[in-house]
Amino acid sequence: xxKIPFHLVSRSPWPILASxxxxxxxxxxxxxxxxxxxxxxxxxxxxxMTLISWNWWRDIVRESTYEGSHTKxxxxxxxxxxxxxxxxxxxxxxxxxxxxxHCSLSPDIFIxxxxxxxxxxSFNPMGIPLMNTxxxxxxxxxxTAAHHFLMTGKKMKCNNLLxxxxxxxxxxxxxxxxxxxxxxxxxxDSIYGSTFFxxxxxxxxxxxxxxxxxxxxxxxxxxxxxxxxxxxGFEAAAWYWHFxxxxxxxxxxxxxxxxx
Amino acid sequence: MALQRVLCxxxxxxxxxxxxxxxxxxxxxxxxxxxxxxxxxxxxxxxELQGNExxxxxxxxxxxxxxxxxxxxxxxxxxxxxxxxxxxxDSENVVWMWLRQSxxxxxxCGYWFKLQKVEDH
Numbered sequence: 001x002x003k004i005p006f007h008l009v010s011r012s013p014w015p016i017l018a019s020x021x022x023x024x025x026x027x028x029x030x031x032x033x034x035x036x037x038x039x040x041x042x043x044x045x046x047x048x049m050t051l052i053s054w055n056w057w058r059d060i061v062r063e064s065t066y067e068g069s070h071t072k073x074x075x076x077x078x079x080x081x082x083x084x085x086x087x088x089x090x091x092x093x094x095x096x097x098x099x100x101x102h103c104s105l106s107p108d109i110f111i112x113x114x115x116x117x118x119x120x121x122s123f124n125p126m127g128i129p130l131m132n133t134x135x136x137x138x139x140x141x142x143x144t145a146a147h148h149f150l151m152t153g154k155k156m157k158c159n160n161l162l163x164x165x166x167x168x169x170x171x172x173x174x175x176x177x178x179x180x181x182x183x184x185x186x187x188x189d190s191i192y193g194s195t196f197f198x199x200x201x202x203x204x205x206x207x208x209x210x211x212x213x214x215x216x217x218x219x220x221x222x223x224x225x226x227x228x229x230x231x232x233g234f235e236a237a238a239w240y241w242h243f244x245x246x247x248x249x250x251x252x253x254x255x256x257x258x259x260x
Numbered sequence: 261m262a263l264q265r266v267l268c269x270x271x272x273x274x275x276x277x278x279x280x281x282x283x284x285x286x287x288x289x290x291x292x293x294x295x296x297x298x299x300x301x302x303x304x305x306x307x308e309l310q311g312n313e314x315x316x317x318x319x320x321x322x323x324x325x326x327x328x329x330x331x332x333x334x335x336x337x338x339x340x341x342x343x344x345x346x347x348x349x350d351s352e353n354v355v356w357m358w359l360r361q362s363x364x365x366x367x368x369c370g371y372w373f374k375l376q377k378v379e380d381h
Contacts, residue, residue, distance in 0.1 A: 005300070005315075067299045068299020069299060071300055073316075227291055227292070230296070
């Protein structure tokens with residue numbers, strides 16, 4: 001047995017390709033937002049980014065599940081990495097909340113010294129947003145139950161509950177889409193629209209990513225990638241989902257409810 | 261054409277693989293963690309089952325006599341290893357030194373260390 005438990009990774013093309021592709025993505029997205037380029041360039045770059053991400057993560061799955069490179073010490077490192085990533089995400093959202101509080105707690109004369117800004121008709125917090133709160137809280141329950149059954153070795157129950165969680169995630173996204181379509185203001189309508197769509201929009205993207213993450217866990221669970229003690233992919237997805245859940249609670253309380 | 265062929269084969273593989281799919285398909289239960297594990301992960305689990313709680317020699321060890329004639333043996337699968345000596349029992353800092361094969365070394369506190377190479381198996 002090698003006397004080191006750590007995974008010394010082999011040569012891989014994905015880090016450098018991903019770095020270049022991230023640049024292309026930023027460039028083409030900025031061009032798209034400024035309406036100075038067709039959406040085909042963006043879509044091509046998006047597909048390439050997806051392809052690179054897919055292959056990189058596929059390699060990690062092969063290294064862990066098939067090659068057995070993820071010892072307990074490696075998993076400790078992965079856990080620390082995920083915690084640091086989520087911490088960075090917390091500060092990402094903190095900046096949007098900072099902008100929101102800065103503008104809403106002492107509204108400027110230019111926006112009518114009122115919040116929501118003059119002329120803005122905000123959403124009713126007891127409508128779709130309350131429903132979305134219930135959906136996300138319920139998905140947290142089903143996900144915790146799925147994790148419980150995974151740890152006790154009940155695969156079918158775990159999979160069924162994971163399907164419920166993914167469906168609740170999709171349902172949330174659909175309701176958010178309907179709400180956005182019915183909105184009476186846009187991201188360009190005063191600082192209220194800017195802070196509202198920046199915060200809730202980025203949260204929506206995180207829900208989408210979390211749903212995909214959980215769906216991948218479902219596929220991996222169905223193909224017996226997880227054992228009752230080694231399933232860090234699932235745990236990382238669960239941590240991410242709970243983080244997204246908590247961010248929504250703050251969004252609901254401060255932006256939808258107290259800031260209406 | 262070549263790129264297309266590679267992309268096709270690569271994407272098909274990642275969709276169709278299943279870990280121990282045939283063995284556990286009929287069962288509702290998850291595979292046994294030990295049977296499920298492979299590679300180094302499996303070796304670590306097996307070593308722990310055999311009662312070896314520290315298969316990678318990572319734990320802090322109590323020093324022996326540590327004289328020049330009877331140095332403390334440090335195992336490594338490489339030619340050198342970074343070793344930390346806690347000179348006094350209540351010392352708050354660790355004295356780090358590179359220990360090389362066939363070069364026993366004396367820490368400033370007077371204790372001797374020696375590297376012994378272990379072959380991977």
